[in-house]
Amino acid sequence: MGNPMAHQLLKASYKLMVYDIVPQVMQAMIDQGAVALTADLEGVEDADVIITMLQTGQQVSDMCLRAHGLFAKAKKNALYIDCSSIDVSAARQLHQAAKAAGIVMVDAPVSGGVTGAESATLTFMVGGEEQAFLRAKSLLEKMGSKIVHAGAAGLGQAAKICNNLILGISMIAVSEGFSLADKLGLDPKKFFDIASNASSQCWSMSKYCPFPGIIDNAPSNHNYEAGFMAKMMLKDLLLGLNAAEIAHASIPLGSAATELYSMFVNQGHAEMDFSGIIKMIGNYPYT
Numbered sequence: 686m687g688n689p690m691a692h693q694l695l696k697a698s699y700k701l702m703v704y705d706i707v708p709q710v711m712q713a714m715i716d717q718g719a720v721a722l723t724a725d726l727e728g729v730e731d732a733d734v735i736i737t738m739l740q741t742g743q744q745v746s747d748m749c750l751r752a753h754g755l756f757a758k759a760k761k762n763a764l765y766i767d768c769s770s771i772d773v774s775a776a777r778q779l780h781q782a783a784k785a786a787g788i789v790m791v792d793a794p795v796s797g798g799v800t801g802a803e804s805a806t807l808t809f810m811v812g813g814e815e816q817a818f819l820r821a822k823s824l825l826e827k828m829g830s831k832i833v834h835a836g837a838a839g840l841g842q843a844a845k846i847c848n849n850l851i852l853g854i855s856m857i858a859v860s861e862g863f864s865l866a867d868k869l870g871l872d873p874k875k876f877f878d879i880a881s882n883a884s885s886q887c888w889s890m891s892k893y894c895p896f897p898g899i900i901d902n903a904p905s906n907h908n909y910e911a912g913f914m915a916k917m918m919l920k921d922l923l924l925g926l927n928a929a930e931i932a933h934a935s936i937p938l939g940s941a942a943t944e945l946y947s948m949f950v951n952q953g954h955a956e957m958d959f960s961g962i963i964k965m966i967g968n969y970p971y972t
């Protein structure tokens with residue numbers, strides 16, 4: 686995700702310094718005009734804006750709060766945008782630490798996947814103070830088509846958690862429906878034409894259908910090569926369970942979806958696109 690997002694900023698003529706643990710990714714960005722940062726982030730103190738896109742809250746906290754980390758090196762009044770998907774409490778702790786360091790922060794997780802990042806059509810859900818949001822908005826507009834101020838610190842993460850809870854549940858529902866339709870003898874394309882124009886229509890069906898041969902650019906048509914890995918969906922569903930526990934909210938379908946994705950990942954399909962769960966649900970072969 687971070688790579689195509691960074692590419693959009695280069696296209697918009699921003700001067701970019703980049704760091705990634707994967708050398709090939711770094712080199713690809715350098716070839717496009719970015720300047721490489723070293724692992725100790727030397728040079729980040731010159732940045733007006735710092736953006737992170739990492740996998741876990743612990744990774745973000747380590748990057749920001751370690752000795753000689755981002756918050757120690759960033760200049761006063763720098764804008765920090767975290768586009769990772771992490772838990773609400775970790776995001777709020779980072780906001781507090783950023784404020785103590787004299788840094789302006791927003792949490793700004795995204796929806797839209799790799800395809801959305803490549804086409805600059807991501808949706809950003811932004812948490813933080815109004816002035817911080819307004820400062821970040823013009824930059825985020827270079828990478829996305831919908832920029833929404835969700836509210837105070839951490840509420841961008843809250844929005845992302847709730848969104849992906851719905852996404853995980855709906856993908857399972859679509860997988861069940863298409864698997865049953867297939868086994869009942871319905872032509873999948875005809876069923877799609879019916880269901881995508883009926884009351885069961887949803888994004889998981891109309892834009893990301895898990896049944897192959899329906900949506901040309903969906904992972905289901907490319908052997909479920911990940912746009913959004915199953916292990917990342919499981920991570921987000923676990924964040925949803927944690928958030929529900931803290932909020933004393935009941936999410937029975939979210940709990941069931943978490944169990945199913947946990948089973949799918951534990952069967953060895955962590956790196957497969959999350960829509961590949963149709964193979965487990967429909968008992969389809971993996972080759």
